[in-house]
Amino acid sequence: MEPATPVRTRVRLVDVAELAGVTKSVASRVLNGDTTINVRPSTKQRILDAARTLNYAPHAGAKALAGARTKALALLVPDLMNAVYARIARGAYQRAREHGYVVLLAEDTVDSNAQSDYTDLVGAGRVEGLLIASARQGHPLLDSGQLDAIPHVFVNRSVPGSGRSLTVDLQGASQIAFDYLKGLGHERMAHISGPGVLMPAQEREKGFVAAASAAGYPAPFVVREIFDEAGGFRAAQQIIEARPDVTAVYAGTFSQSVGALKALRRSGVDVPGDVSVLSYDDLPLAEYLEPSLTTMSLPLLGLGQLAVDALVAQLQGTPPRDIVLPEKPIILERESTATVRSPGTA
Amino acid sequence: MEPATPVRTRVRLVDVAELAGVTKSVASRVLNGDTTINVRPSTKQRILDAARTLNYAPHAGAKALAGARTKALALLVPDLMNAVYARIARGAYQRAREHGYVVLLAEDTVDSNAQSDYTDLVGAGRVEGLLIASARQGHPLLDSGQLDAIPHVFVNRSVPGSGRSLTVDLQGASQIAFDYLKGLGHERMAHISGPGVLMPAQEREKGFVAAASAAGYPAPFVVREIFDEAGGFRAAQQIIEARPDVTAVYAGTFSQSVGALKALRRSGVDVPGDVSVLSYDDLPLAEYLEPSLTTMSLPLLGLGQLAVDALVAQLQGTPPRDIVLPEKPIILERESTATVRSPGTA
DNA sequence: CTGAAAGCGCTTACAG
DNA sequence: CTGAAAGCGCTTACAG
Structure with a gap:
C-alpha cells in the first residue's frame, strides 16, 4: 500500500519566476507586494500573470519557515453548537479574509485538551495569533503563561488585567x-x-x-x-x-x-x-x-470582525487595549413581552 | 512600530537532541516513532524526556517542507450556524485527535470563495486532505478538477461517481x-x-x-x-x-x-x-x-468520526470507496406525533 | 536597484 | 545501526 501521492507536482516560486523571466527574488518581492522594490510595470504584470497562469499557491510552511507571516489566525470557541459563537466566527472569517488572513476554528471544550490545541496551532507555528472566545476563569491557557508568547485577543470575555478584551457592554x-x-x-x-x-x-x-x-x-x-x-x-x-x-x-x-x-x-x-x-x-x-x-x-458579527481587526493591529505592533463595542444592542419586540397586567387581575 | 515578536525563541529539534546527547537524526526518528531504528530504551527515554522538558513543539511548516505529513485535515461545512454540521464537526474533531490529526474548520458558504478557501488550505500545503460537507451539485470544487490532486471524502453528500461519499441511508x-x-x-x-x-x-x-x-x-x-x-x-x-x-x-x-x-x-x-x-x-x-x-x-457524530477514519485510510493508501453508515437512525417519540384521529371526528 | 546566497527547522536517503 | 549532509520552498539581508 503506497501512500496516496498527489498527482500534480507543486508549482513553485521558481516556476513562476522562470516563466516571467526574472529571478526568484524579484518574483517573491512582487508577489508579496514589496513596495521598496522598483520594477517596470510590465515586468510586474508578467510576474503576476505567470503566477495566475500556473495557479501558483505559495507553500505556507515554507513561507513560515523563511520568516514570513503565516497569515493564519486561530479562533477558539467553547462550543460549536452554540449559535452565538457561530455568528462571531462568521464575522471573524469575513474580516480575516479582507485582511488576507485565514481563520482556523477550533472547539476548545472543557474536556478537550486546550494544551494540545495550543501546541498544535501556536507551538507548531501554524498561526500568528489567537482569538479566544473560550476563556472561562481558570482556563488552563490563562494560567500557563503560554499566552505571553503570542499575540491574542479575548472575544466576548473580559479577562481582568489582560488589556486585550473585546466585549459588548x-x-x-x-x-x-x-x-x-x-x-x-x-x-x-x-x-x-x-x-x-x-x-x-x-x-x-x-x-x-x-x-x-x-x-x-x-x-x-x-x-x-x-x-x-x-x-x-x-x-x-x-x-x-x-x-x-x-x-x-x-x-x-x-x-x-x-x-x-x-x-x-x-x-x-x-x-x-x-x-x-x-x-x-x-x-x-x-x-x-x-x-x-x-x-x-447583540452585535455578534461585529464582535467577530472587530476581534480580527484588533488582533491584526496587534500583529502590526499596535499595543493591545481593551475594547468595548460601540454599537448598542437592540431589542426586537415580539409576542413574549407586553404591558404589565393590571394589578389584581390575576 | 515594530512587529510584535514572540518573546521566547523557538525550541528546535537540535535543542532536544543536544539535551539528550544525541544527533538530530536520532531524535527526529525517535520522536516520530520510527520503528526501524534501534535505540536503547534509556536513550529513547532521554530524548522523550528532553522534548517534554523543553516543551518541544515541532514547527509544522518545517515538517511539511521536509516532506512529512502535516497531520492536518480541513473540514468544509456550508453553514456554521447549522447544528447538524456542528455535530458532524465535533465527531470529526474527536476522531481526528485520536489519529493524531488537527482539523481546520472552514465555512464554505455559497457566496464565499470556495476557490480561495481551497488554495489557502490545500494549495498552501496546510492540510493533507479534505472533508467536504458542503458539496452541493455544481459546487465549484467539483468541476474544477482540483480535487483530483488531493485525498478527500464527501460527508453526508453522495457525489455520484466519486466513490468517496460517506452517507447515512x-x-x-x-x-x-x-x-x-x-x-x-x-x-x-x-x-x-x-x-x-x-x-x-x-x-x-x-x-x-x-x-x-x-x-x-x-x-x-x-x-x-x-x-x-x-x-x-x-x-x-x-x-x-x-x-x-x-x-x-x-x-x-x-x-x-x-x-x-x-x-x-x-x-x-x-x-x-x-x-x-x-x-x-x-x-x-x-x-x-x-x-x-x-x-x-441521525448518527451525526458517528458520521464525522467515520469521515475522518475514511480520509485517514485514504491517506494511508487504501483505495477510497463509498460508505453508508451501518447505524440505523432512530425515532425519539415526543408529543408532536400521535395515533391518527378517528375519521370524521374533524 | 538587483541577484546570489544563506538560512529558516525539519526528514530521510545515503555513506560509513 | 548511526550520523553527516542534502534538500524541501520560501524570504531577505547583503554584496555587487
Missing part, C-alpha cells in the same frame, strides 16, 4: 433591558443569570441589579443556572415558586428563555399575559416559538 | 419514518422536502414515496422548500391548503418542522390532535417546543 445591555421592561410597566422583575464564574453572566447581572436600584425599584430576583434549556427551565420554576408576583423575566441566553417558556407554560402561567419574557440572541427561531420571543440582539 | 430513514407513521394509523401523509438539487433531500423524498407505494398507500403529498423555518412555514401552508385531509407531516429538517408547527398552529390545526409532525435532527430544543417534537435522530 453587557451592563449597558441590562440597563436597556431594564428600561424596556420598566417602560412596559413592570416593577417586579426576575433575572435568569448564568454560572457565577462566567464573566458575561456577572456583567449582565450586575447591570440589571444596578439599573433597578438606580431607578428605586425593588431588587430583581436573580437565579443562576447553566446556559441551556434545562437551566432556563429550572430557573423559571424557582422564580414561580419563590416570587409568584414577578411579572417580567429577563433571561441571559436564548436557550434559557426557551426552557423558561416551557416551565411557565407548564405551570399555567401565561406569556405574556401573566409574565413577560425578554431573551438574548436574536436567532431565526425566535420568531417561530410560541409565543414568539422578544430578544436583545 | 436516508432512503432507509424515510422507510423508518413511513413505518412509524403507518404504525400510528396514518394513511394520508405529506413530506416537506428540500431544494431539488440537494442530494439529501432527494434521497429522503425518494425513500418516502417508495415506502408508501410499496405499502399500497396513497402517494404522499410532497412539497419542496428551503431548509429553514420560513421554508417549513410555507410548506405547511401549502399542505393545509392543497391537502386538508393530511394527518401526518414528515419534515426534512428541524428548522422546517419548527416553521411547520407555527403554520399549523396559526391555521388552527392541532398538533398532534389533527396532524402529527415528525422532524429530523434531535436537538436539545426538540423537547422544549410546544408541542415537543418527535424526531428522527
